[in-house]
Amino acid sequence: MLQTHFSIAPMMDWTDRHCRVFHRLMTRRAKLYTEMLTTGAIIHGDRARLLGYDASEHPVALQLGGSNPGDLATSAKIGEDFGYDEINLNVGCPSDRVKDGRFGACLMAEPELVAEGVAAMKRAVSIPVTVKCRIGIDDQDPEVALDTLARRVIAAGADALIVHARKAWLNGLSPKENRDIPPLDYDRVYRLKAALPDVPIIINGGITGIAEARQHLKHVDGVMLGRAAYQEPWRLLSADPDLFGEEAPYAAMKDVFAAMMPYIEDQLAHGIRLHSMTRHFVGAFHGVPGARAFRRHLAENGVKPGAGVNVLRDAITLVDDRAPVSIAA
Incomplete structure (x- = not known):
């Protein structure tokens, strides 16, 4: 069982x-x-x-x-x-x-x-x-x-x-x-x-x-x-x-995204569109100052032909570092 x-x-x-x-x-x-x-x-x-x-x-x-x-x-x-x-x-x-x-x-x-x-x-x-x-x-x-x-x-x-x-x-x-x-x-x-x-x-x-x-x-x-x-x-x-009762893999969402980047870059290199991945991220910073700007940036730029990982990196910078979504949230 x-x-x-x-x-x-x-x-x-x-x-x-x-x-x-x-x-x-x-x-x-x-x-x-x-x-x-x-x-x-x-x-x-x-x-x-x-x-x-x-x-x-x-x-x-x-x-x-x-x-x-x-x-x-x-x-x-x-x-x-x-x-x-x-x-x-x-x-x-x-x-x-x-x-x-x-x-x-x-x-x-x-x-x-x-x-x-x-x-x-x-x-x-x-x-x-x-x-x-x-x-x-x-x-x-x-x-x-x-x-x-x-x-x-x-x-x-x-x-x-x-x-x-x-x-x-x-x-x-x-x-x-x-x-x-x-x-x-x-x-x-x-x-x-x-x-x-x-x-x-x-x-x-x-x-x-x-x-x-x-x-x-x-x-x-x-x-x-x-x-x-x-x-x-x-x-x-x-x-x-x-x-x-085990330690979380990462303490905050920004750490998760840092760990996600190599996968995203590999998928982009294999012809996968950025939006196919970033569409799953829209709620990642729910309730945090900057979350709306994060979502808007991905929505406006992630769907563009040839959009690369910098679109996601730029979106993440719009989220307030002083209020990270973390295991303490």
Whole structure:
């Protein structure tokens, strides 16, 4: 089974490889996750582009979207061969595209099929296989739906269950609305953990920072931080000290950016546009004098053809040195 852990959620269009390298510089301990990749894309697409990552990202997990057990097994094996540390099955994404493809949150209604997929992946790989789900969808009773799915996938061999503590309303709410409108029910996840004491249960959804994560860890085995980690990444600087009693990799965000520069320069040399990386930095100095000027400078100059690392360096100089975002923030 997996050890108790802290992780950063897989988020579509957000947690790409550049974002993950940035996050890794703030916490050695957090498990990082890829964006959801469909089995079709992995089997038939450009695997080097889709699955490539920087060695510094470990531990890093591959999140899959799919429902065909054979395709899931094939994709999981490909992921393992690429060196990923975990395979995670998405049973929580509520987007229309996901629903139409018979994967994501709609699979909450098909626990037996999810279990078949988990069993197929477990036969194919030796690394952990986990499932990320909601507490239910639409008119399902979360007490029944979550318990049924959890028991099926654990019986099939799943090593952990990551639960976004909200329902997903596939009929009536947009994907964006599904991130906020359905009420959070952390107690439902706590009850699942109490019912399955030997199963690692990780909680996700609406968690605002490391202090709140510590409170959840009184009830569950792990915490997955999502938008808070992305929109205000400085929060990650306190993850290792506060959750694991270990020194943070860097004391302040400016130190993180100094360490990020060689990676950015290497990516630029390989033809990656600066904006592809700097778009992940907009919240880096949230609340610090100069943060707005920092964001504006990146927005206006980072998108220009040929923009180089000096754009980022110049943006950083606009942030007040007297009030650095740090582990003491």
